[in-house]
Amino acid sequence: MLRVSRPAGHGRLIGVLATVQTQMSEQIHKRSAPSRSAEPVSDDAVVAAGSDKLKADIDDLLDEIDDVLETNAEDFVKSYVQKGGQ
């Protein structure tokens, strides 16, 4: 039997987006819990933290693209020619 990650809550979650999703599902859980009205501020805080995190993550991603993108992208794209296959 293969060890695999389940869509939610099981196994190893990889990547920052997975973390964001986990926070969001916790948030949904909080909303449906009986104590929901007690701490409305923390919900917003989770959302704000999640969206800041997402933005920071995309910024990191763009930095990485800048690092690894072919230095002469135009030549690389122009010279990328394949023979047709199946």
Place this chain on the structure above:
Amino acid sequence: MAIAKVCGIETEYGILGRGPDHNPVAASSLLINAYLSATQRRTSWDFDDEHPGTDARGFSVDDLLAPSIETHLVNTVLTNGARYYVDHAHPEISTPECRTALDVVRYDRAGDEIIRASMRAAAALGSELLCHKNNSDGKGNSYGCHENYLMAREVPFGRIVNQVTAHFVSRQVVVGAGKVGSEHPATAPGDVPYQISQRADFFEEEVGLETTVKRPIVNTRDEPHCDPSKYRRLHVIVGDANMSEVATLVKVGATALVLAMIEDDALGDDLAVASPVAAIRQISHDPTLTRTVLMRDGRRMTALDIQTVLLERATAYAAQRGLDAVGEQAGSLALEWWQRIVAGLGGDRHEVADVVDWVAKQRMVEAYAARHGLRPADARLKAIDLQYHDLRPDRGLASRARLRTLIDPTEVASAITEPPVDTRAYFRGRCLAKWPDQVSAANWDSLVFDLGRDPLRRVPMMEPLRGNQAAVGALLDESATPSDLLARLAV
């Protein structure tokens, strides 16, 4: 009851050598030879199409004259049961026969690692070769990532065509790999800055035999590589190669489920696209997912609408009939992810950017263009598209896209050398590993042994599930030589 959806993927990788004299056929041969020299003794692929004893069930041993082996292009079999070869100027890997979509993901990932190991082996010999797991060069040349599914011969082919086409046209919104620009001749430059599928621009027919020109949405190749009286192999050429493991799982898992439903006549005839060839392109060219296509009954549906209906029916089918045909674990996981992706695409798309290739790539392209103020035609955006599929660890962008993984790296590593345990690939792989010098040739449905005496002996494997570990594991363990093995197999 639907039969086991034994399945597999064949991927033609893009290949590029540095330098003006780059010859892709020579480069592909060099790539594969470098890998084989570094790893294992070569066993040739057997092109002999004869099947002695066509109605043989399971194993029987036949005497045979030496098969004719084509030697001018590299073509070999690996100990994991896969085939690694040069095809149409590309290196190509066919996974071994797998029992489930999850195993296909594992062997597809192993294939990527085999290509990476081959690039390292070629570099050690002084050749820098770049391999990409994509399906087009952006200049109108396409190469495939094909899937194969075992189906019962008794299912009328017309029913398959009628019922599966809507899935093949619409599934790209879930599993497309994304592409900057368009290569369709009727599209003006700039009209399609970004599209969902790598392949959709290249389909010109609804049904047909071709794979390299006038590509059909449903391919009619009838070459089962197993008992043709019982089975057919549905050869699917409409898909993109995926970098996302979840996308590969859903591509194969959802398709296997749809085919099981068709086999059980549980899908129905009502979901048919009026003009599939136009529709597959229209859907790909609309990343907003809002464009509708005309159905044969006059309705208009978006691709997401079609996928939603298919998903609902597959869920109901699974509840009523179970998931035996596609494997319980893999089937339920594929259904969960299919559902989650369809929901995400209909809601907040960022939620599926870690599993849907075209969304992950689109996010990179758009965010990068915004940061640097680039026009849609800027070469840097096409470079992002190409490098998303780049298998060089220091250049590849998919590995930086925060994609979720399903398979533990140790499971990928073992799949590079070990065959699946639950199909005939087990017998093929184990024999190759145990007796590399005496297996003189192999193909999907037979192994040829050279025992040092005349003549060569062929072992037919006409049943895709026989030859698994449960059936022949002990036999292989106990046989000291191939002669032993053949003596035990010959009933």
